[in-house]
Amino acid sequence: DHNRSLRKGFPEVIFGQGKTADQIIGIMERMKSQESIVIVTRIDETKAHRIADRFKDVEYHADAGMIIWKKTDFPLLGKGVIWVISAGTSDIPVAREAFLTAQAMGNRVESIFDVGVSGIHRLMDHRAEFDKASVLIVVAGMEGALPSVVAGMVGRPVIAVPTSIGYGVSLGGLTPLFAMLNSCSSNIAVVNIDNGFGAGYMASVINRI
Amino acid sequence: DHNRSLRKGFPEVIFGQGKTADQIIGIMERMKSQESIVIVTRIDETKAHRIADRFKDVEYHADAGMIIWKKTDFPLLGKGVIWVISAGTSDIPVAREAFLTAQAMGNRVESIFDVGVSGIHRLMDHRAEFDKASVLIVVAGMEGALPSVVAGMVGRPVIAVPTSIGYGVSLGGLTPLFAMLNSCSSNIAVVNIDNGFGAGYMASVINRI
Amino acid sequence: DHNRSLRKGFPEVIFGQGKTADQIIGIMERMKSQESIVIVTRIDETKAHRIADRFKDVEYHADAGMIIWKKTDFPLLGKGVIWVISAGTSDIPVAREAFLTAQAMGNRVESIFDVGVSGIHRLMDHRAEFDKASVLIVVAGMEGALPSVVAGMVGRPVIAVPTSIGYGVSLGGLTPLFAMLNSCSSNIAVVNIDNGFGAGYMASVINRI
Amino acid sequence: DHNRSLRKGFPEVIFGQGKTADQIIGIMERMKSQESIVIVTRIDETKAHRIADRFKDVEYHADAGMIIWKKTDFPLLGKGVIWVISAGTSDIPVAREAFLTAQAMGNRVESIFDVGVSGIHRLMDHRAEFDKASVLIVVAGMEGALPSVVAGMVGRPVIAVPTSIGYGVSLGGLTPLFAMLNSCSSNIAVVNIDNGFGAGYMASVINRI
Amino acid sequence: DHNRSLRKGFPEVIFGQGKTADQIIGIMERMKSQESIVIVTRIDETKAHRIADRFKDVEYHADAGMIIWKKTDFPLLGKGVIWVISAGTSDIPVAREAFLTAQAMGNRVESIFDVGVSGIHRLMDHRAEFDKASVLIVVAGMEGALPSVVAGMVGRPVIAVPTSIGYGVSLGGLTPLFAMLNSCSSNIAVVNIDNGFGAGYMASVINRI
Amino acid sequence: DHNRSLRKGFPEVIFGQGKTADQIIGIMERMKSQESIVIVTRIDETKAHRIADRFKDVEYHADAGMIIWKKTDFPLLGKGVIWVISAGTSDIPVAREAFLTAQAMGNRVESIFDVGVSGIHRLMDHRAEFDKASVLIVVAGMEGALPSVVAGMVGRPVIAVPTSIGYGVSLGGLTPLFAMLNSCSSNIAVVNIDNGFGAGYMASVINRI
Amino acid sequence: DHNRSLRKGFPEVIFGQGKTADQIIGIMERMKSQESIVIVTRIDETKAHRIADRFKDVEYHADAGMIIWKKTDFPLLGKGVIWVISAGTSDIPVAREAFLTAQAMGNRVESIFDVGVSGIHRLMDHRAEFDKASVLIVVAGMEGALPSVVAGMVGRPVIAVPTSIGYGVSLGGLTPLFAMLNSCSSNIAVVNIDNGFGAGYMASVINRI
Amino acid sequence: DHNRSLRKGFPEVIFGQGKTADQIIGIMERMKSQESIVIVTRIDETKAHRIADRFKDVEYHADAGMIIWKKTDFPLLGKGVIWVISAGTSDIPVAREAFLTAQAMGNRVESIFDVGVSGIHRLMDHRAEFDKASVLIVVAGMEGALPSVVAGMVGRPVIAVPTSIGYGVSLGGLTPLFAMLNSCSSNIAVVNIDNGFGAGYMASVINRI
Helix, strand or coil: CHHHHHHHCCCEEEECCCCCHHHHHHHHHHHHCCCCEEEEECCCHHHHHHHHHHCCCEEEEHHHCEEEEECCCCCCCCCCEEEEEECCHHHHHHHHHHHHHHHHCCCEEEEECCCCHHHHHHHHCCHHHHHCCCEEEEEECCCCCHHHHHHHHCCCCEEEEECCCCCHHHHHHHHHHHHHHCCCCCCEEECCCCCHHHHHHHHHHHHCC | CHHHHHHHCCCEEEECCCCCHHHHHHHHHHHHCCCCEEEEECCCHHHHHHHHHHCCCEEEEHHHCEEEEECCCCCCCCCCEEEEEECCHHHHHHHHHHHHHHHHCCCEEEEECCCCHHHHHHHHCCHHHHHCCCEEEEEECCCCCHHHHHHHHCCCCEEEEECCCCCHHHHHHHHHHHHHHCCCCCCEEECCCCCHHHHHHHHHHHHCC | CHHHHHHHCCCEEEECCCCCHHHHHHHHHHHHCCCCEEEEECCCHHHHHHHHHHCCCEEEEHHHCEEEEECCCCCCCCCCEEEEEECCHHHHHHHHHHHHHHHHCCCEEEEECCCCHHHHHHHHCCHHHHHCCCEEEEEECCCCCHHHHHHHHCCCCEEEEECCCCCHHHHHHHHHHHHHHCCCCCCEEECCCCCHHHHHHHHHHHHCC | CHHHHHHHCCCEEEECCCCCHHHHHHHHHHHHCCCCEEEEECCCHHHHHHHHHHCCCEEEEHHHCEEEEECCCCCCCCCCEEEEEECCHHHHHHHHHHHHHHHHCCCEEEEECCCCHHHHHHHHCCHHHHHCCCEEEEEECCCCCHHHHHHHHCCCCEEEEECCCCCHHHHHHHHHHHHHHCCCCCCEEECCCCCHHHHHHHHHHHHCC | CHHHHHHHCCCEEEECCCCCHHHHHHHHHHHHCCCCEEEEECCCHHHHHHHHHHCCCEEEEHHHCEEEEECCCCCCCCCCEEEEEECCHHHHHHHHHHHHHHHHCCCEEEEECCCCHHHHHHHHCCHHHHHCCCEEEEEECCCCCHHHHHHHHCCCCEEEEECCCCCHHHHHHHHHHHHHHCCCCCCEEECCCCCHHHHHHHHHHHHCC | CHHHHHHHCCCEEEECCCCCHHHHHHHHHHHHCCCCEEEEECCCHHHHHHHHHHCCCEEEEHHHCEEEEECCCCCCCCCCEEEEEECCHHHHHHHHHHHHHHHHCCCEEEEECCCCHHHHHHHHCCHHHHHCCCEEEEEECCCCCHHHHHHHHCCCCEEEEECCCCCHHHHHHHHHHHHHHCCCCCCEEECCCCCHHHHHHHHHHHHCC | CHHHHHHHCCCEEEECCCCCHHHHHHHHHHHHCCCCEEEEECCCHHHHHHHHHHCCCEEEEHHHCEEEEECCCCCCCCCCEEEEEECCHHHHHHHHHHHHHHHHCCCEEEEECCCCHHHHHHHHCCHHHHHCCCEEEEEECCCCCHHHHHHHHCCCCEEEEECCCCCHHHHHHHHHHHHHHCCCCCCEEECCCCCHHHHHHHHHHHHCC | CHHHHHHHCCCEEEECCCCCHHHHHHHHHHHHCCCCEEEEECCCHHHHHHHHHHCCCEEEEHHHCEEEEECCCCCCCCCCEEEEEECCHHHHHHHHHHHHHHHHCCCEEEEECCCCHHHHHHHHCCHHHHHCCCEEEEEECCCCCHHHHHHHHCCCCEEEEECCCCCHHHHHHHHHHHHHHCCCCCCEEECCCCCHHHHHHHHHHHHCC
């Protein structure tokens, strides 16, 4: 397994939520001898600093709640550009998780984080850029409409990521999740609520075929 | 009550689904002596013909599954134009129910039934027209994104109507309903799934203030 | 966009929940140069004081958990009176959010916050006043019956706002939401759970047509 | 057990839905030798006629979808009057099931089937009568508000019965069920959706204490 | 209204959860001049002591999280004995809330708090006592089977109270709630999850007819 | 795989619902050459007769909607007696499916199909017999309480089978399913709604250890 | 739009369910002049024959409930091989819909329809083949585990398709849908329940990048 | 009852969550005079130390959040070996609860806690061992696929335990629960979410037959 990981740049992931800094450090110690990339997701600042104190060679990304450790810098494995698109400021942590994962896996990644369906003309201005992407990751909470609209503008695969941001009938992200699965565009597939890591990973795997 | 109805053009409604033609005829007989408009919704062709045989002065609208009886032609009670917008062919019966209700209640009504969020540029072409409306009724199934997008294009009140059309996570219309309630536009309020009548009624009441 | 906002009094809103005081201040700084009204919702006392320290020209409304900043006092844009009605003391913050939003957007607003369906005669006493309203906002938790009852008493549009107050089968407000959507009155449309801001905004847009 | 039933007038019930006429006849044959009242609920006209052909001494009530067989006429076991109240014509079968069950169990029963919360003044006209009841059964679909309103008008126990009538977010009766359980009146308890039999039975048991 | 309350012993209730001690004290001050009984539910020890410091004439019941204030001692208004039955230690606070409410409303109340359906023989030992009750309140979490079993043992009305105690598919009490509504016994009606107050109130109203 | 099946009496199952008689016959033809037992579940009379015409050596059990084909009669593989217990007549088809599956897999099986929790003394009369069982299968719809009560009476493993029989909050069997999973007895495990075959299979596997 | 479709082989889709043969024929007539591929999904045999009578140049695939019309034979647009994998016979129609869509869009497609997670060794035998795929479409009902297991065996993107086949807690396909979204493999994205067309479309778009 | 418990090694369980250390100590004091094993589940370190200070003869297992008190060491009551299998580190507390319960009840227990369906070959390596088990307990969160895969590898009964570990559509463990109930393997039965104790208990009862 390790050989495969080293060659191809598949990362190992540690889901940080609910684990102590010590537990994460323990798992990282075991992994670092065998893996080429280790990604820790969903960690707060306190844990992150404890981990960064122990391993000097990690990058900590506060905006994504994420730590990345790489054995060496990665060669460019992905063929085209991956775009990461989101609307609201609240969706940024998930969008950044997707961005950093895709980047760590050897892709060129572009992003725009402030285009929403209630201001559709701004979105339209980016059409040409979006259409040149290899894969698009579209992150949205609320009514979850952004991936449908973006997918209708391009002939490329869209990975849709619902977020749990919202209140009332947001239902912890089930509403945008269902809306995305129910999209009237067909070049869309969906990952779990808030799963920026999975979206970045899936986009990377697609970008290598 | 009857005086109010005659003066103001508030219709009485008979929800036809689950009632026999005889039951509907019985209720209409009682109502016709007291009301100025009677609307029967959700009736199939067979029932409609039985009712039209009994009352020569009704209009039957097959595309909306609806019968309308009016004492006299209505004066124009609504101040501005009500627009009815929908995307898919499957949403047309609900959109037509809204259209005909608003029209029967004394409004000028315009409609467009083939603009969706996966072809956003077509929608943009209508922006100027939409913005001149007094109220907009936007009917959508699937991901329920159309009302959000339209509301973002205008400064007018939008009545959103989810439809039960779809499969899988459409959940009988709950997904577009929740998406509409979760809209990132604020000039939106929502009625029950498939409730074209209610949307037309609410838009009419708004258009009279 | 900014010009439109200045002319017409459409506010920008910052959903305060889950944002730090610093984040809110940052967003407000950008917005104040471009917008005529900025509304911050769902903020607690501590955050509110931090923001009020920074911007001396904001109003803080503790009962609504809301901060309002206006470039200048607003002209009266709405034609008629908007009524805000609620039953329980627990619904007051949401009702006040609706009240203040409508007022900030240039409307005359009246309110009554202690009439419920289990004491129906008190409600009946207000019938004449309610019927003179241009739009009514009705806020309710529990069984969510108040909007149906009020809508049955008037010929005006009712914006229904479910609240998340309750326990057991309140289901975080889903029960009053569904009850309101299922209303046997037709002059009703509904906004998201606890969305007092949206109700005030929608009522204002209606009151300007 | 049989002795108890004979003495006290507790009926046996056969839930007719999903059973063939032959199966029902078979069960009735066994029961008739041991019970004093047998009630069959939820049967359509065809089955009812087959059963009435076999047992000449049954009463068939088409409006309630119900057959009642009684060994002899019942003495009056209940102390006061039970009122059965409903709003819509669609709720009548459930309301009649409650009415006939309570009557068969030896109670004086009154009913009114056309008072709803969107016409609250009609309901108010009955306040004095309702307050003299021993127990009230209130049947409602849609938003399920009627039991709350009635319970607020009287100091008597109210048995609330939600019905499955409706569409969209009616959710097969879950919405009125939850609304009733969430009532702001406290003299209410609730039975299963469409369970007119259970409401009539419970009201009878209460009326005998 | 006040006169009625004084004469008949109907209490006013303050739902304490989510209110500050000061808010509760304010409401109590207004109510004490007009009501004969005021019940505060769902308050923790800290709030309770603050309230008891202010009003020396209240009783605080820590096991039920409840404060009761009565103008004078109550006459016995209920005709028979109300039994309150529960199984697990976790259900005791809800059972006690029902017990104290019924007692405050002028009823003789008996209780047993440790009989469950997995030890059915213990329950059977109490059959004779239960059958002499006027009304029975049965409180249960988990699978919610206790009310069905008790109702099968007696010919008296059973008020079933589901509790939110549990984990996994307890679903915050929805599972016992649905089980109770789905009971194969017919002398049962149900109140909201954890609503001990409502059960005690309803049982009292029944016991006065 | 085939050898294992022949030696040990593990059946192959064809879920008949939604398959045509021809499809079932086709699958059976392939299986009969390789398997020692083939069980077809959920088939109606018409399909069953078509299949029985084609294969003369099958047994058709109308009460369980089931066809069983066995290469030869089975030796007794199970060590003790398996009891199948259910309450209502509607649960019998599922209970019979469990019974026949367990019997076909080489077990001695006993059953009782008319004991319910609303008549608990009848259940108690069987305690001694139940306690001698090796495994008990308990089938129940409605409130799903029977497995808890039976499991509390014995020290043996209980396989609980919820049925979809019911209406309203039965929720297609979800209510008894959740109630069984939430049981206060610990010697219980649960299979899918209406899965009599699975219960019989699991009980057989247990009875062979 | 048409030019794009002709050049790139993007099909238009008509969701056949709920439409009459005449409606489908009408839509096809308009589309055939502008599109290069038209796919009709979810049509039964009767409708299919009506359509095939009208248009001699369509292919009807009974096993997928699908009609395909192509202007000309398609060039190979996809770079690698797309694999379509499913387990049960009931999942075949959905798997075939995916297969035929991908094939019509110009891809080499392979399939295997009888490998499931309860016979894991059979699946393992195909590992080498699967790993050479460009994209894999994995179709599963029941517990929805197949995509996770396959994704764990390969370094390629997996499009997971839940099916509505099942009973009880299958919940119309929600259970496999949620299981797939919750996968512990990260090279997975999911489409709507039974959406074979969408999976084939998305896989094709990926295979062209 | 006590005699039975002493002879057979049935433990009493105290569900520690939501109880104070003092409450648990009180219950243990009563139980210790009558029971042979007392198990306390779901307690944190602080409570555990308070209890261990009071009772010197308890074992505290921090990894399972569990305290076990035994009157004497237990004889081996179970006939074969019980295997406890889980995949993720997050599932270990539940798996350990099952392990320790089964061990305390007099069984030989083996475990492996790091085999998952996304690395299926590792699981296959253990096939021979698993097949020699008497009963297998399989603990899984996420997509809940592990029990299906393991059950397909052995001819032994599998007790499946879903865990609440996860996010998004994990739905607090409902997703793996439903997946397990929906398994295409038939030698599976399921216990409540996170119910390691119940699984260990049920496996023990099976292992004694």
